Amino acid sequence: MDTTPAFREELYPPIEPFRSGRLVLDDIHTMYWEQSGNPHGVPVVFLHGGPGAGSAPNHRRFFDPAHYNIVIFDQRGAGRSTPLGELRENTTPLLIADIETLRQHLGIARWLVFGGSWGSTLALAYGEAHPQHCIGFVLRGIFLCRKSEIDWFLYGLQNIFPEAWQAFTRMIPETERGDLLTAYHQRLIDPDPAVHMPAARAWSSYEGSCSTLLPSPDTVAYFASDVVALGLARMEAHYFKHDIFLPVNSLLDNVPRIRDKPAVIIQGRYDAVCPAVSAHDLHCAWPEAEYIVVPAAGHAAWEPGICAELVRATERFKSLSAN
Secondary structure, eight states: OOOOOOOOOSOOOOOOOSEEEEEEOSSSOEEEEEEEEOTTSEEEEEEOSTTTTOOOGGGGGGSOTTTEEEEEEOOTTSTTSBSTTOOTTOOHHHHHHHHHHHHHHHTOSOEEEEEETHHHHHHHHHHHHOGGGEEEEEEESOOOOOHHHHHHHHTGGGGTOHHHHHHHHHTSOGGGGGGHHHHHHHHHTOSOHHHHHHHHHHHHHHHHHTSSSSOOHHHHHHHHSHHHHHHHHHHHHHHHHTGGGSOTTHHHHTGGGTTTSOEEEEEETTOSSSOHHHHHHHHHHOTTSEEEEETTOOSOTTSHHHHHHHHHHHHHGGGOOOO
C-alpha cells in the first residue's frame, strides 16, 4: 500500500446513486442497496454501525466518486431494508452471507471493506470468513463485542456521562437495573409500539449522547428519530443478548486469516462508546495494520479528526487494485 501522505481532509461533495435496488434475501428480509461513484472504479463496500443504525447519504462522501464504485446497503432489520427492526433470521452469520449475496449480485470479485463501530465488527467477521474477496480494510471505532465492552456500554459509561446514563435507566424500575440488557430487551421486543418505542428512543438517545467529544444536539436528534431508534436499539439489544452469534473472542482469534491484507485502524482517543482498548487489542493482534489514534475525538465518524483520517485512508487506498 502506498503510504505517501494524502492531504485531502474534507468530505467529497454529495452525490446520488447511479443504481439502486431491493434484494430479496429470504422469506422475511429484503435488502436495500445502492451504488454511486464510478461504475468501473475500485469497489468499496460500506458497512454501517449499530447493528441496526442503517446507512445515510453522507456515507457516500468518504470516497472519491471518480475512483471508487461505492456500494452501500442497509443490513437486515435496518434503515430502508424491510421489515424494520425484524429479529427473526437476524444473526451475524446471516449478515455475512448477505454481504456475499450482494457481492455476487453486483458481479464484484473483490472490494475494499470500510466499517465503523458495529461496521468494524461486521467487517472483521466478513473478512475472516471471506478473505479472498477483500482487498483491504478501513476500520473505525473498533467494537469486538466482548462481555467487557457490553458491560461498559450498559454501566461503565455512567462514569463519564452520568446525566445520559440516568436518563437511560430512568424508565427501568430499580428492581430491574441490575440487568439492564434483559430489561431493555424485553421491552424492545414487545409488539406494542407504546412499549417498544419509548424504550428504543431512550436506548438510542443514550448512545447518541455519548458518541461525540463535545455535546452535539444534531447527533442526539438523529439517534432519537424513529427509524434509527427502533432499528438500532432493538438490534443492538438482540445482538448483545446473543453475544453477536459468534464464538467468544473469535474476531481476535481469526485475525491471522486477514493479516496479509492492508488495513488502517482509526480510533478516537476519547471514544467513550467503544473505548480505545479494543482498537489497541486489535492492533496487537494485527501489528501490520496502520493504527491511528485521533487525539481530540470521541466515537462518531463525523468528529472532525476522525472524518479527516477516514478520507485520508480512502485516498491512500487508491493504490490498491481490485484485480
